[in-house]
Amino acid sequence: MEQLKERIEKHIETIATYTSTPGNGTTRLTYSKEDLQTRNYIKEQMKAIGLTVSEDGLGNIFGKLDGSMPDAPSVMIGSHFDSVPNGGAYDGPAGVVAGLEVANLFYQHNVKPSYPLEIVALVEEEGSRFGGGLMGSRGITGQLSEAEFSDSMDKDGISPKEAMQEIGLDPSLPKARDPKTMKAFLELHIEQGPILEEKNIPIGVVESIVGLTQYDITVKGQAGHAGTTPMDRRSDALIAAAKMISKLPDLAITEGNGTVLTTGKLNVYPNGANVIPEKVFFTVDIRSGKEENIQHVIQQLKEYVEDYQGNGIEVDIEEKLYVQPKALSETVRTLLKEQSEHQNISYCSINSGAGHDAMVFSDFTDVGMLFIPSKAGLSHCPEEWSDAADIANAVEILYQTAKKLTKAE
Amino acid sequence: MEQLKERIEKHIETIATYTSTPGNGTTRLTYSKEDLQTRNYIKEQMKAIGLTVSEDGLGNIFGKLDGSMPDAPSVMIGSHFDSVPNGGAYDGPAGVVAGLEVANLFYQHNVKPSYPLEIVALVEEEGSRFGGGLMGSRGITGQLSEAEFSDSMDKDGISPKEAMQEIGLDPSLPKARDPKTMKAFLELHIEQGPILEEKNIPIGVVESIVGLTQYDITVKGQAGHAGTTPMDRRSDALIAAAKMISKLPDLAITEGNGTVLTTGKLNVYPNGANVIPEKVFFTVDIRSGKEENIQHVIQQLKEYVEDYQGNGIEVDIEEKLYVQPKALSETVRTLLKEQSEHQNISYCSINSGAGHDAMVFSDFTDVGMLFIPSKAGLSHCPEEWSDAADIANAVEILYQTAKKLTKAE
Numbered sequence: 001m002e003q004l005k006e007r008i009e010k011h012i013e014t015i016a017t018y019t020s021t022p023g024n025g026t027t028r029l030t031y032s033k034e035d036l037q038t039r040n041y042i043k044e045q046m047k048a049i050g051l052t053v054s055e056d057g058l059g060n061i062f063g064k065l066d067g068s069m070p071d072a073p074s075v076m077i078g079s080h081f082d083s084v085p086n087g088g089a090y091d092g093p094a095g096v097v098a099g100l101e102v103a104n105l106f107y108q109h110n111v112k113p114s115y116p117l118e119i120v121a122l123v124e125e126e127g128s129r130f131g132g133g134l135m136g137s138r139g140i141t142g143q144l145s146e147a148e149f150s151d152s153m154d155k156d157g158i159s160p161k162e163a164m165q166e167i168g169l170d171p172s173l174p175k176a177r178d179p180k181t182m183k184a185f186l187e188l189h190i191e192q193g194p195i196l197e198e199k200n201i202p203i204g205v206v207e208s209i210v211g212l213t214q215y216d217i218t219v220k221g222q223a224g225h226a227g228t229t230p231m232d233r234r235s236d237a238l239i240a241a242a243k244m245i246s247k248l249p250d251l252a253i254t255e256g257n258g259t260v261l262t263t264g265k266l267n268v269y270p271n272g273a274n275v276i277p278e279k280v281f282f283t284v285d286i287r288s289g290k291e292e293n294i295q296h297v298i299q300q301l302k303e304y305v306e307d308y309q310g311n312g313i314e315v316d317i318e319e320k321l322y323v324q325p326k327a328l329s330e331t332v333r334t335l336l337k338e339q340s341e342h343q344n345i346s347y348c349s350i351n352s353g354a355g356h357d358a359m360v361f362s363d364f365t366d367v368g369m370l371f372i373p374s375k376a377g378l379s380h381c382p383e384e385w386s387d388a389a390d391i392a393n394a395v396e397i398l399y400q401t402a403k404k405l406t407k408a409e
Numbered sequence: 410m411e412q413l414k415e416r417i418e419k420h421i422e423t424i425a426t427y428t429s430t431p432g433n434g435t436t437r438l439t440y441s442k443e444d445l446q447t448r449n450y451i452k453e454q455m456k457a458i459g460l461t462v463s464e465d466g467l468g469n470i471f472g473k474l475d476g477s478m479p480d481a482p483s484v485m486i487g488s489h490f491d492s493v494p495n496g497g498a499y500d501g502p503a504g505v506v507a508g509l510e511v512a513n514l515f516y517q518h519n520v521k522p523s524y525p526l527e528i529v530a531l532v533e534e535e536g537s538r539f540g541g542g543l544m545g546s547r548g549i550t551g552q553l554s555e556a557e558f559s560d561s562m563d564k565d566g567i568s569p570k571e572a573m574q575e576i577g578l579d580p581s582l583p584k585a586r587d588p589k590t591m592k593a594f595l596e597l598h599i600e601q602g603p604i605l606e607e608k609n610i611p612i613g614v615v616e617s618i619v620g621l622t623q624y625d626i627t628v629k630g631q632a633g634h635a636g637t638t639p640m641d642r643r644s645d646a647l648i649a650a651a652k653m654i655s656k657l658p659d660l661a662i663t664e665g666n667g668t669v670l671t672t673g674k675l676n677v678y679p680n681g682a683n684v685i686p687e688k689v690f691f692t693v694d695i696r697s698g699k700e701e702n703i704q705h706v707i708q709q710l711k712e713y714v715e716d717y718q719g720n721g722i723e724v725d726i727e728e729k730l731y732v733q734p735k736a737l738s739e740t741v742r743t744l745l746k747e748q749s750e751h752q753n754i755s756y757c758s759i760n761s762g763a764g765h766d767a768m769v770f771s772d773f774t775d776v777g778m779l780f781i782p783s784k785a786g787l788s789h790c791p792e793e794w795s796d797a798a799d800i801a802n803a804v805e806i807l808y809q810t811a812k813k814l815t816k817a818e
Contacts, residue, residue: 085679086632086687128681193637210636214682223495223790226671226694227619227763228602231662233786238672239658246651253640262635263647265682266675270494272537273623273674273692275789278495283682285635354636377642380684381632 008388011097016089025086025382030124031163038081042121045100049107057173058139061121067113073183075405077102078120084128088384090190096121098188101395102402113406115183122357129154132321137357141364142176184405185361188370188394190386192354194377202390204350204371205336209359211294211325212287220314223278235312238277251297259288289325326359332368339400345393370394417797420506425498434495434791439533440572447490451530454509458516466582467548470530476522482592484814486511487529493537497793499599505530507597507804514808522815524592531766538563541730546766550773551585593814594770596778597803599795601763603786611799613759613780614745618768620703620734621696629723632687644721647686660706668697698734735768741777748809754802779803
């Protein structure tokens with residue numbers, strides 16, 4: 001167990017060095033140089049423990065241990081390895097590392113599964129480079145259209161296809177796989193909230209994942225000189241956007257039921273100190289455990305934004321992502337809880353406030369998810385931290401669960 | 410006159426091609442490739458009409474026609490040649506081109522001045538690259554400290570010194586010049602407002618220039634995950650900034666007297682759609698014809714910003730620029746008006762809502778300034794346009810005025 005914890009720490013520390021913002025958290029954009037470094041590390045680790053490595057047409061990484069039954073569906077374990085800008089070392093990689101260590105336990109104990117075991121490392125969950133998010137898992141499950149893939153662009157106008165080719169990946173490979181090839185998907189993730197730490201419980205078995213939606217809002221006004229345009233002749237896109245943004249949190253607060261709303265990204269054009277802003281682009285991210293709450297906030301958001309049309313201001317609103325709240329597989333949840341009890345690791349049921357690749361898979365296969373505590377509930381920031389001992393606990397539970405699901409020995 | 414108009418149009422059109430955003434207005438940042446292209450064009454034009462060309466330690470360009478009196482101070486005519494991002498073709502270059510054509514008239518008519526004539530093309534008036542603005546004229550008049558010059562940085566962390574060296578300029582040359590070397594400074598500029606067009610008057614003789622101040626405001630909060638951080642545990646830097654910005658225009662409107670206030674630039678950090686903003690930086694530009702109005706708005710701004718301190722939000726406010734309102738030289742104004750009358754060009758007196766290099770020079774030498782109409786009052790946008798015939802009128806007035814001031818023939 002101590003050895004397992006040390007291995008986990010070493011993985012996390014190594015992967016954390018692959019950041020474009022050293023000293024200021026983890027910034028690992030999909031298909032960047034840091035993606036390639038991490039990708040190479042993961043592939044090496046997979047090979048070292050006897051897995052057969054492949055990548056698909058999105059650059060998702062698969063390390064497969066064949067089962068004794070020919071053509072049987074795989075039990076998959078993994079998470080994503082991209083990050084938000086200036087994020088932490090655990091959001092994503094903790095789950096990839098857990099998968100690697102489960103496979104390592106199969107390898108060390110020479111466990112022979114009947115169903116294949118696949119360790120999965122997914123791209124672009126955060127959507128930090130191409131927007132939208134969950135791209136890797138949506139691709140695998142056939143929920144990413146070729147048009148969306150082709151038309152996406154990063155802030156420099158680079159498409160996923162171009163970016164993949166730049167690091168030697170092949171976008172012409174298949175992306176979607178037949179759901180019949182998947183028996184189950186297991187994911188470990190940090191909680192990214194304060195609940196487990198406050199309760200002092202090392203494992204959360206996720207019951208359901210909140211639904212989430214993301215809107216892009218563009219406000220257009222009229223540029224002009226900051227000194228010569230009288231206040232009453234202005235159509236200032238930033239003033240209109242600021243008025244909207246300052247009141248948006250009230251929509252979530254009034255809605256209640258744990259509903260949250262965030263404007264995380266905003267760009268001003270042309271962004272000169274003495275030019276009245278002509279255009280402002282911003283995002284609105286809405287999440288809730290109940291679909292009716294999400295729908296109600298969306299409806300109010302649209303009415304609210306509509307109110308700002310006129311007086312030289314045009315507002316455009318576009319849905320970029322919509323994911324319903326998802327309950328996870330009861331069968332797998334029960335297995336995870338039984339294993340926790342069996343290994344004397346205390347656990348509780350928990351809901352996930354964040355979207356995860358697991359929820360994308362849950363429409364196509366049985367999905368189980370474990371949370372471990374996040375220090376001070378912080379995530380998406382350099383201070384993000386979790387205890388490797390908690391990851392080791394989760395690995396033990398996932399190992400035993402994977403043995404059952406793959407019908408090993 | 411028709412020939413003069415055509416020459417002016419050709420200059421303006423040529424310089425407009427030196428933009429980093431072709432098809433989307435003029436973007437000519439100081440010491441950029443486009444600066445170098447424009448610089449080379451201006452220097453060639455100066456040489457072709459017999460001027461002696463030099464550049465100072467800021468890259469300001471001087472084209473000198475010697476006077477008959479040894480060591481006499483110069484009558485200077487010019488403006489700046491940088492632009493805001495996605496600005497127009499006239500703000501700045503119109504005044505440089507006017508200077509070139511005044512010198513050309515001296516050359517064509519073989520006019521011999523007693524005092525030297527100097528055509529001046531100034532850098533970084535807009536402050537779009539290094540902030541603050543009016544850098545060229547502040548440098549010449551000794552109002553730019555070596556520390557400010559060394560410590561400035563563009564958004565990529567490049568200093569003016571490095572940027573100058575990249576295009577072959579020598580930052581070690583002197584910047585300030587003795588005020589005793591300047592007899593007068595004349596500037597033509599587009600109005601950048603609607604007044605002359607509405608009155609249908611081709612020439613405005615500027616009486617005074619508004620004072621202006623620019624503040625940088627930084628709001629710090631706490632980053633966090635957009636899905637897992639409850640609304641009541643957030644310290645969202647963007648929400649705090651949006652609340653401030655949405656109410657700031659009221660300060661200027663309530664103040665009245667033509668006072669204007671603009672937030673033109675705003676950057677969010679880390680700027681990810683699913684990350685609660687940790688830091689927001691924005692600018693506040695305040696202008697008024699009366700200093701007491703500027704001071705009163707500044708005082709309210711500071712109190713207002715102070716109100717947002719607390720609940721995990723820290724606000725920092727820093728003055729980047731302060732320029733008092735300036736009345737221009739009565740002697741030169743009278744000369745300009747007399748020449749307009751003499752040439753049967755209708756004119757009116759006008760105040761300038763924008764800051765200009767002319768106002769920086771006005772503490773050190775006699776300054777005169779002419780405005781020409783801006784189509785629809787628009788400026789700092791691709792639609793910015795003025796009539797070359799109006800520039801030609803101004804050139805005629807400036808030529809006659811320069812002959813008087815240089816005691817020509």
